[in-house]
Amino acid sequence: MEIKKQGVNRPKRMRLPLNQLKTEPDTFQFREFETVEDHVRSLTDAIRTGNELDPMTVWKRGEGDYVIVDGHHRFAAYTAAEYTKPIPVVVHECSETDAVLLALNENTKTKLPMTKTERDNAAWRLVCSDHQLSKAQTVKATGVSNGTVAKMRRTRKTLDEQEVVLPDTWWMAMRALKGIEQQEWDEDMQEQVIEARAKALDDAIGKELGRMGSRQWEAVARVLERRLPKHILAYVVDELREDHDDDVDYPF
Structure with missing residues (x-):
């Protein structure tokens, strides 16, 4: 994504020391987990073997x-690897x-795609x-449906009116x-509940x-059998069979 507004500089490729970069996940991280440990570990191993990660x-x-907009896993990996050389970055000078x-545009292109819950949030x-984006801009940035964004805008207005x-x-x-938890939930609410509980677990x-599971899946299966009716x-x-192709060879 190149910012093409008048008066805004084009992106610049450069190198910066790690300690000159900062993260602000509350603003630029839209995932439930700021980083995924396994992904960070694999990137760290790649750095330690002499590979350079994408800017x-x-x-x-x-x-x-300089604030990281996209690359939180790479930043965590460089930090874990105690990397001391300047690292490649693409710098954008633009409005917040x-x-x-x-940040949202880059997340839609990543190898770790955002879940429905992450896109909704x-x-x-x-x-x-306070960015005052139009409904169309929000839909384009997040991939959430036009109807859901419209519902969100109405919801915010109602909550604001009720202070x-x-x-x-x-x-x-x-x-x-x-207002009350006992009322019937629609499909979106059910998905949010499942995702929140899955995260906690x-x-x-x-x-x-x-x-x-990587060492001995039979042990995992045995615990599940003991714990679940x-x-x-x-x-x-x-559920697992429905989420995968019919030709998957399950070990159970």
Whole structure:
């Protein structure tokens, strides 16, 4: 993405020392997890074996003030590898609004695609921000449907009128709008609940579960069999089969 507005400089390829770069994930990171450990580990290994990673996308906010817009995993990997040489970056001099849109644009091209929940929350953050983006701009930046963004804009207006503090996530915003948790949830709300609970479970046991699954999947299967009722275990297996091609050779 090149910023083409009048008076805005074109992106510049250059090298900067690691300690001159900063991260501001609250503004430019739109994922549930700021970094994925396995991905950082593989990038760190690549750096230590002499490979150079793709340039990070950086926003020049002021003189000597460089903020990472896209490349949080690469930054974490360079840091873990204790890299001391200047690293390649592409520097954009633009407004903060353009930098936020740039961050979203770069995330849609990454090898770690954003989940539906992450895209919904990114759109909600834009709707709640002071960037004053149009509905069309928000749809284009996040990939969220026109109808959902329109619903978000109506939701923000209602919450503002009721002087409710705007929630951080779209799911919490819908809950605030509904008013009571017991009311029937639509498909979007159900997906948000599933994703939030999956994140909490992954935070608790995901790392160890993945490590043991790579070493001996039978041990993982045995724990699941012990912990889950048979009908729930059947649901899990059916869900996995539906999410993959029919020719996948499952080890169970």
